[in-house]
Amino acid sequence: MTKRYISRRQLLGRTGAAVAAVTTTAIGDKTARAAGPKVPFKFCLNTSTIRGQKLPLDKEIEIAAKAGYRAIEPWVHKIHEYAGDGGNLKDLRKRITDLGLTIESAISFFQWIIDDDARRAKGFEQAKRDMDILAQIGGKRIAAPPAGATREPGLDLMKAAERYRALLEVGDKIGVVPQIELWGSSKNLHRLGQCMFVVIESGHPKACFMPDVYHIYRGGSDFNGLKQLSAHAIQVFHLNDYPADPPRDKISDRDRVMPGDGIAPLTQILRDLCATSNRAVLSLELFNPDYWKQDALTVAKIGISKMKTAVNKALGVR
Template identity: 50%
Template sequence: MNQRRNILKGLTLLPAMTVLPQVSKASPKRKSNFRYCLNTSTIRGQNPGIVKYIEIAAKAGYDGIELWVEDIKKFVDEQGAPALRKLLETNRITAENAIGFAPWMAMDEARSAAGFQQMEEEMNMLAAIGCRRIAAPAIGNDGPIDLLAAGEKYKRLLVLGRKTGVRPQLEFWGAFKPFHHLGQTLAVAAAANDPDARILADVYHLFRGGSGYDGLKLLNGQAIEIFHMNDYVDSIPREQQEDKDRVYPGDGAAPMKQILTDLRNMGGEKVLSLELFNRTYWEQDPMEVAKTGLAKMKAAVKSIG
């Protein structure tokens, strides 16, 4: 008993910090790093060709470029993948993503099988030029999509992505009734149950499909790698808006500060890619359009501090 009393007495004389458990300070959450990319749709109407696309993106000051698979294939068929890879390296521009349209998610199994074969061929081609990602939309469906079945297909596509070294980015289109909402996309990504699942979202498509923007708060830093930047006007009803109505980021009605703040707070690297189809811009000098778009994206990011 005396020994126990002496131990307790000794404890009361120790400094409080040596008796109480230490509470470690949590490390502050790392915020996103933004990089800037040009989707070639933005200057597609001028039809400069893939060589000029790359040169314009580089000279305008972009970090990366989003090429369309059909343009890549045309160049590769004519000059080979090594020539395109060298062109990208010479211009010090990264092929961040490729825009493709393989019907891998089709509920019709024959069509889906053809889509997977197309995806594998395109992924191998992209790997050869140093592109690590490909867009994976739900094209090939005319009716309702079984989201759990789509999740199983996306899982298979992610396995194929690991095999080829090109990660598929699950994409939704706001005006595409079978797969137009962020909620559907989240369901498919969750059903895939795969650590490499990624969502390709877009300011315009989130608006056009009625998703809104608060759903972005549900995503962590790994879920989004590529984010398409654009804006929408409030003078056209949502259901009547088309791709051609997109405007430069900050020139429309989108809550740009909220969107970019949520993207920043997710953590992880984010590639902000300018994707426009505005025919008025297509009539202008492509270099000026590219520079203007980059300046507006950087101004929007700067506005959130």
């Protein structure tokens, strides 16, 4: 065995390097701790929030970008209007990308869930058209609420799950994922358990659920139910708030307020999402006529500021 002798200079050099490495690591750890937890969510503007200003789609997109959002959730009828007025969808898609935005979801009301076979067939045809035009501008997902089945209770949830699977298979061919959307005032799919039954029993790997703070409250479910849902199940979450008055059974869409301006347990909701390693898109969806009377860009800026404040409070970010 050959003995190796280390000079005093070499020893001091190696010791110094080790100390430097430890010091650097300690500084890095301290900096990381000072930076706090990283915000995992992506902020999105649902254009209902500035719907009352009656702006064209391209203007809504520009406002979202100027306000600092990274995504937008348009209403599909506005895309059809844009194309019908001669707008070039390929150019619009490029514009969206150039502005640094993505289309994480979109709103439509095709009647995919109803029992009437003829009407449901028409609903599926509308779904195909809506998903197709959405895909042309880069849309990833689309809302699938219980449109057409809101007045009469007792919808067979197993049949709803079968119909949802069929809708997902349509989306597979187009490249857009329909998301079950809870409607709190509906007689069907107004509770978390009902929606997740349809998602689970569809048996489709892309099945997912789009919750909404207001709708969960309006529908009567407890927000603790969100603790049971995986990150895959919730990919887009409608963020908003609601006041103490009107009461739960009287409140309507127009009563929604900015995050933090109401009584919703947003801190709990956001922490529960993070606890499941969720990286959901938080989409601001409001229908408040008071906001519609204001400048659209101002409303959008206030909205993202309120969203970030709520998230930072929940995660302890300063």
